[in-house]
Amino acid sequence: MAMSKAWVVSVLMGLGHLRAAYPLRDSACEGIILYGTRRSTPPREYRIWRRLRKIYYFSSNVGKLPLLGKPLLDLLLAVQRIQPYYPRRDLSRPSLAVRYLGRLVSSKGLCRDLLVRMNRLPLPRIHSFYATAVASDHAAAAGQDYLLICDSDFNRVWVPRDPRLGHLKYLAPCTQVRNRLLAYGVAAERIILTGFPLPKENIGSREGLEILREDLFQRLLRLDPKRKFFSYHQRSVLGWLGKESLPPAASGPMHLTFAIGGAGAQCDMARIILQSLKPAIEAGRMRVTISAGIHQKVYERLLGYVNQLGLADKLNAGGVDLVYDSDIYSYLDKFNRILRTTDVLWTKPSELSFYCALGIPILMAPPIGVHEELNRCWLREIHAGVEAAGPLRFTHEWLFDLLENGRLAEAAWDGFLKARKLGTYKIEDLIRTGACAEGLTPLEQ
Amino acid sequence: MISIAFLSILAFSLIVYGAFLAFTLRFRPRREARIDLGSRFPRVSILKPMKNLVDDITANLESYFTLDYPNYELIFGLDSLDDASLPVIRSLGGRFPEIPVSIVTTGHSDEQNPKIFKLARMEASAAGELFWVTDANTRVAADTLNRLVREYQRSSAHVVFSPIRGTGSRSLPSLMENMSLNLFTSGNIITAWKAFRQQIIVGKSMLIEKAALGHFGGFSYFSAFLAEDFVIGEAFENGGFTLSCDCTWIDNVNRTTTFAGFFRRMARWAKLRLRLKPVFYVLEVFLNPVALSLALPLLFPAAGWLALAGVWSCKIVIELSSYLVLSHGEKEPRSNLLMLPVAVILKDFILLVVYFVPFFSRTLVWQGGSIAIGRRTRIGGPREILALEGS
Structure with a gap:
């Protein structure tokens, strides 16, 4: 099948926006444009982006500051506040942030160089961050703009000052996003329910979902050692996953992956979890992967914890793994690879929440910011997210309880059934034909 | 007041x-009659990144061909086969055929630390369980490697580092440079380690355990930084690995430095x-x-x-x-x-x-290239240029 191309634009503000764009790399004309970095952005504008990035990283870590941390965090959360969805009402009135962004675009020429670059070829433009999309929409350039929403609910700033004007279309990862867009005044015909773009290497073909189905089947076997989950759902699982029967036993120990956010704020959690799970790791009942991201200091700290806890001999030997790469794309490749064998993904409810569609239960770490709060609500709503059932230092107790009562397997299965998994393929359809079908069944969504 | x-x-x-x-004075170079390593002699790959000729290169390199240690190999990394040091290496290889020698042509990179760029490519040819990274202008006594390995075994260290002795002065600037090395640099190294257990690693000599280095993915982990020695020490320390220094001195031969050369090196x-x-x-x-x-x-x-x-x-x-x-x-x-x-x-x-x-310049000339550095000596300034725009 001929591959059509699009401009794919992302920014570096944590890993979330880039993680959303990365599965679209095969469709990206001239590769993914990582705007706001020194190489892609003129110096005058680069300063604005650098400032934004500093604010982002500060806000991710501000809660840990002594004394002032809590009040500062509360203040930041108030600034990022998202209006409650209920009661349903018109929320289209622009906020201060929307006005400020509009001014940056119209007076300061935000993203002007990006638009010049993209205007060379009138291709569709996929944005995973609002500022570039709003600027492109404001310039009314040739070629359709699509803005990919990266959370399950979101701030008004993602929609331009007058949502009824312009030609920007929105790619919604879930129904709540569509509802929110309507509340912000976006016309229904400009909202496309695609699902969050997930890595194709974790799915397989769009028709067969071979990789996803096989990985999920093996995962469910590991997550249900007492067969409590299967006693309720066996027929459903065998039917959807195209299997004949259940094998007598699962292969290998449970594999927990703990993802540290792009700003590296959860390092201390990783130490406590490792300490708690050490006996299980040593006994071969548990495999733990910690995803360090792209920060060397974070990786070195984690390595230090592993050595201090006397787990060095288990490192990269089936007991403990660390995922790190200084190159962001290599890191994402490694992370996606490790997800294939991951049985439980322990993460703050970031954009990774949408990875529950791969049939991976999300063990929810405390959220940072309002978007993550709302992602947590969404995960709860579809039963794909599980709360930590006790303090971190007792992970070795409650995690195995969750395992034995089939709760983790249930969350894995609910995520697979209820979350959309074909986002990448549907966006590729859009690029190619300008339209895509929402799909009805779990294998079509 | x-x-x-x-x-x-x-x-x-x-x-x-x-x-x-x-x-x-307390930890000055001393001779030891016999260094007992027991029966275990882990294989050591001596990695020598080379760049043209330095003072007394033949005698310097020869000292690595005449080590007492029974189980080692020498790996030389050159930009290309045009490097002026190649005939010297070949000649020594001919004189000491019992010492396994490999020559790796690595090319050169201005965007990464040139030394680390070489080491990362030499690493693949190295069979040792220990890597001893030494500069071309260093010279060692026959028992140096025995001492370093003994320290490695005794302290279970993953990195063993050394103070540096500047020797061979034949000009006023070289005397100044050697004096600075001996008192300021090595004084710092020894005092920081012996009094405060703080590591200050100078890249002229580092004995590194290959398995521990493997946890960082090899030398390339450090390629974004120009002060690779400091960053290696810091990374190993942060990563919970043990570092040690038993004050096995390494000679840095420096005969003919000029005033300009001295100024440039000190400024760098x-x-x-x-x-x-x-x-x-x-x-x-x-x-x-x-x-x-x-x-x-x-x-x-x-x-x-x-x-x-x-x-x-x-x-x-x-x-x-x-x-x-x-x-x-x-x-x-x-x-x-x-x-x-x-x-x-x-x-x-x-x-x-x-x-x-x-305070006025962040660009330095090293190994034939002009390199701008940022915080923690990151090459090219902010990390995103190297890491975040990636491949």
Whole structure:
């Protein structure tokens, strides 16, 4: 099948926006444009982006500051506040942030160089961050703009000052996003329910979902050692996953992956979890992967914890793994690879929440910011997210309880059934034909 | 009040040098009759990144062909086969056929640390369970590797590092450079380690356990930083690995440096230090008693010149002691002793000028390339250029 191309634009503000764009790399004309970095952005504008990035990283870590941390965090959360969805009402009135962004675009020429670059070829433009999309929409350039929403609910700033004007279309990862867009005044015909773009290497073909189905089947076997989950759902699982029967036993120990956010704020959690799970790791009942991201200091700290806890001999030997790469794309490749064998993904409810569609239960770490709060609500709503059932230092107790009562397997299965998994393929359809079908069944969504 | 504060700083400065000297004397190079390694001789790959000719290259390299250690190989990394050091390596390889030698042509990179760029490519050819990274201008005694391996085994360290002894001075600038290496650099290394268990690794000699390095994905992990030695030490320390130094000295042969060469090297190191430890670097100005003492005649019109002479004399005595203990026995010409007082004073004035250079420049010339550095000596400035726009 001929591959059509699009401009794919992302920014570096944590890993979330880039993680959303990365599965679209095969469709990206001239590769993914990582705007706001020194190489892609003129110096005058680069300063604005650098400032934004500093604010982002500060806000991710501000809660840990002594004394002032809590009040500062509360203040930041108030600034990022998202209006409650209920009661349903018109929320289209622009906020201060929307006005400020509009001014940056119209007076300061935000993203002007990006638009010049993209205007060379009138291709569709996929944005995973609002500022570039709003600027492109404001310039009314040739070629359709699509803005990919990266959370399950979101701030008004993602929609331009007058949502009824312009030609920007929105790619919604879930129904709540569509509802929110309507509340912000976006016309229904400009909202496309695609699902969050997930890595194709974790799915397989769009028709067969071979990789996803096989990985999920093996995962469910590991997550249900007492067969409590299967006693309720066996027929459903065998039917959807195209299997004949259940094998007598699962292969290998449970594999927990703990993802540290792009700003590296959860390092201390990783130490406590490792300490708690050490006996299980040593006994071969548990495999733990910690995803360090792209920060060397974070990786070195984690390595230090592993050595201090006397787990060095288990490192990269089936007991403990660390995922790190200084190159962001290599890191994402490694992370996606490790997800294939991951049985439980322990993460703050970031954009990774949408990875529950791969049939991976999300063990929810405390959220940072309002978007993550709302992602947590969404995960709860579809039963794909599980709360930590006790303090971190007792992970070795409650995690195995969750395992034995089939709760983790249930969350894995609910995520697979209820979350959309074909986002990448549907966006590729859009690029190619300008339209895509929402799909009805779990294998079509 | 100001006068007392100034005198305190001056006294502190001399005390620090006194401490450097004391530690240097305590852990000065010594010969040992026999070094017992038991029955285990882990294979060592000696990695030598090369770039053209340096002073006494034949004798330097020969010292690595004549080590007592029974289980080692030599791997040379060259930019290309046109490198001027290649005939020397081939000739030595012919003279010592019993020593396994590999030559790896690596190319050169200006966007990464050139030395690490080489090491990362040499690593693939190395069969040892220990890597000993040494510079081309170093020379070692026959038992050096035995000592380092003994320390590795004794302390279960993953990195063993060494103080550096500058030797071979045949010119005033080379004498100044060697004196700076012996007292300031090695004094720092030994004092920091022995008194505070703080590592200061100088990349001229690092014995690294291959398995531990593997946890970082090999040398390329450090390629974004120009001060690879410091960053390696820091990463191993953060990563919970053990570092050790038993004060096995490594000679740095430096015969013919010019004033310009001395200035450039000192400025390069100063630029690295400022980016690695800005606060410590700013305070370094207080470790130049000769330059500081110029204020004495202004602060104490009556006895200022006498005090200045006293400070200079103290510094000369300290440096002379260091020279006599470390370098004088190493076939250094007697004329060096006569030049030494001048060398001490001149060196410290040059270092005062050098001190200010890093505040105005972050670009340095090294291994044939001009490299701009940012925080922690990251090459090219902010990390995103290298890491975030990736492949």
